[in-house]
Amino acid sequence: METIYYHCESTGPEGHYAATIGFFDGVHLGHRFLLGQLKEQAKERGLQSMVITFEQHPRQVIHSDWHPRLLSTLEEKKALLAETGIDLLVVLRFDMAMAQLSAHDFMQLIAHDLHVRLLLTGYDNHFGRGRTDGFDQYVSFGRELGIEVVRSVACKQGDLCYSSSLVRRLLDEGDVDLAARCLGRHYALSGKVVHGRAVGRKLGFPTANVMPSHPEQMVPADGVYCVRVCTEGWSQTAWGVMNIGMRPTFDGHETTLEVHILDFQGNLYEQLVKVEFMTRLRSEKAFETPEALAAQMQLDVEETKKIISNYGKSY
Numbered sequence: 001m002e003t004i005y006y007h008c009e010s011t012g013p014e015g016h017y018a019a020t021i022g023f024f025d026g027v028h029l030g031h032r033f034l035l036g037q038l039k040e041q042a043k044e045r046g047l048q049s050m051v052i053t054f055e056q057h058p059r060q061v062i063h064s065d066w067h068p069r070l071l072s073t074l075e076e077k078k079a080l081l082a083e084t085g086i087d088l089l090v091v092l093r094f095d096m097a098m099a100q101l102s103a104h105d106f107m108q109l110i111a112h113d114l115h116v117r118l119l120l121t122g123y124d125n126h127f128g129r130g131r132t133d134g135f136d137q138y139v140s141f142g143r144e145l146g147i148e149v150v151r152s153v154a155c156k157q158g159d160l161c162y163s164s165s166l167v168r169r170l171l172d173e174g175d176v177d178l179a180a181r182c183l184g185r186h187y188a189l190s191g192k193v194v195h196g197r198a199v200g201r202k203l204g205f206p207t208a209n210v211m212p213s214h215p216e217q218m219v220p221a222d223g224v225y226c227v228r229v230c231t232e233g234w235s236q237t238a239w240g241v242m243n244i245g246m247r248p249t250f251d252g253h254e255t256t257l258e259v260h261i262l263d264f265q266g267n268l269y270e271q272l273v274k275v276e277f278m279t280r281l282r283s284e285k286a287f288e289t290p291e292a293l294a295a296q297m298q299l300d301v302e303e304t305k306k307i308i309s310n311y312g313k314s315y
Helices: 029-045 058-062 074-082 103-112 135-145 164-172 176-183 290-309
Strands: 002-006 017-021 048-054 088-092 116-121 148-151 188-194 208-212 223-231 238-245 256-261 272-282
Touching (some): 017 029, 029 048, 103 116, 116 135, 223 256, 238 272, 256 272, 272 290
Parallel strands (some): 017 048, 017 116, 048 088, 116 148
16 A cells, blocks of 8 residues: 655645545444445446545644544554555645635545545545535536545444444443454554552552553543553563553552553563553452452453463463
């Protein structure tokens, strides 16, 4: 997959394309279903496939006080989109000038500069200033501009209609299992290991305190999770138990992410780690004594080992 960053003054790609437009946060199964349709439409018409996305969420430009809750960083999104087999990714540098473009003007831009000949719209997608135009208007504009406009089919599984907003809601609820079903992979975030209060070590369960690298990326709900952990220096992934929360047993006042890594001896300070959330073990709670917390942590470790055994490793 080739990637180009494009602004109105930039030089566009060569060739003719079938394209779709969206932010594609998380590149979940609904997105992948849409891109499968895009590739089919492109192949039928002898076109190359193109995804048009944005360097940052357009709402951040339009509303400077709005803070996104992202499922993927731009680099992660690029890697995930590359897995889908599309030919070209165009990353738009969205600014206030682009925000003022009507749907007609935006379609004129992609027809002239990006050589789009077919536009596949998401079943509920709207674009252009004010997002007031809909599919019928896009079809009309397309006839004028030489763009065939096709509406995609929604991706559903039972009562689930895959969307980024659904994944965010599930993470807010701590349901990382169902979130993984929607994403087609386990939700993950990356961060640097920083110094903490060493409470876990004193209890016999040393933890790595993870500071997320991207403050805009979502952190699942407070609770205790079975996770997989990987660093840049490891050739394999390790398993662990992560606590997200305020450490109520010790009167904590800010949310921390602490992971006890099984079968690990070493120093991870200042290293970058990636944490995959496999399943939620329980909610966070206050214990009457540190000893009671340590006993529960042992139970959490034993439960995690049972889960690990289902993946082919015995303890």
